[in-house]
Amino acid sequence: MHLGLGERRRPAAVLVRPDWWRSLRAFRAARPDHDKEVDYYATPMGYAFTFERPAPGDTFSLNNWQMGFVREAMREAGAAAGQGLEQVLRTPGLEPGGQTVDMERFLSNSNWYVSGEEAGFIASRLRLAASKDVISDLMSFFDDAPDEVEQWIEDFADFNERSVPHEGYRVR
Template sequence: MGYAFTFERPAPGNTFSLNNWQMGFVREAMREAGAAAGQGLEQVLRTPGLEPAEQTVDMEKFLSNSNWHVSGEEAGFVASRLRLAASMDVISDLMSFFDDAPDEVEQWIEDFADFNERSVPHDGYRVR
């Protein structure tokens, strides 16, 4: 099982995918960036400026591939928070807690932020 993300309105380059293992790391980065929250878990590092906000997306949308719709506004927020967290070295600090975090994690997160940015003008995307 994995996660496939597809623009809401079709366009070139409209897909992105991660397997379950990869998505687990991306979810933790989204949580720490304040981009997604919920499901009873909270941030570990609690970095000022990355607190969950009104725009924070419900983590439920990223826990299954059940055709959830992430709106363009939500996607833009996810992208901006992931990029901010990466620029503050929060992602690398967080990944140091995981013994099994591969070197590619930061690239997966960057790629997911890029996909979220590209999906904004297409009314977001579906999680499948």
């Protein structure tokens, strides 16, 4: 197809709405202090964990940033391993073993299955690591670790513990 002088080929698909700025302007008008009160924890991208068998309180979620800290705590607790990385602190009693879960299950939200037995192991290892102050020691290596990290890890351990009688959970 030959284009004449001054003609441009129209793209086959528009990836961004041409009026995206109107939505942004409306959002900013509705929330003028948005930039001052940004909640970096509440992002739409992340991980949703759901019991294998539905039950009350069967969901838990973390955004991608939060899950990064939880993954590192799981690695240091010996609850999960892989990805070519090893523990930093190597605390006695928290070495990876036969029950250690493959870290790959927590690198994507691709409907991975974590059995009840594995969930119980994850919960017990995270609690053991917290009792030995391994979590707080590990977080001291991160410049951006917020104060809430230990609570996220405790909440994740609670969810794992609650999922045991429900045949584990899915990572979505």
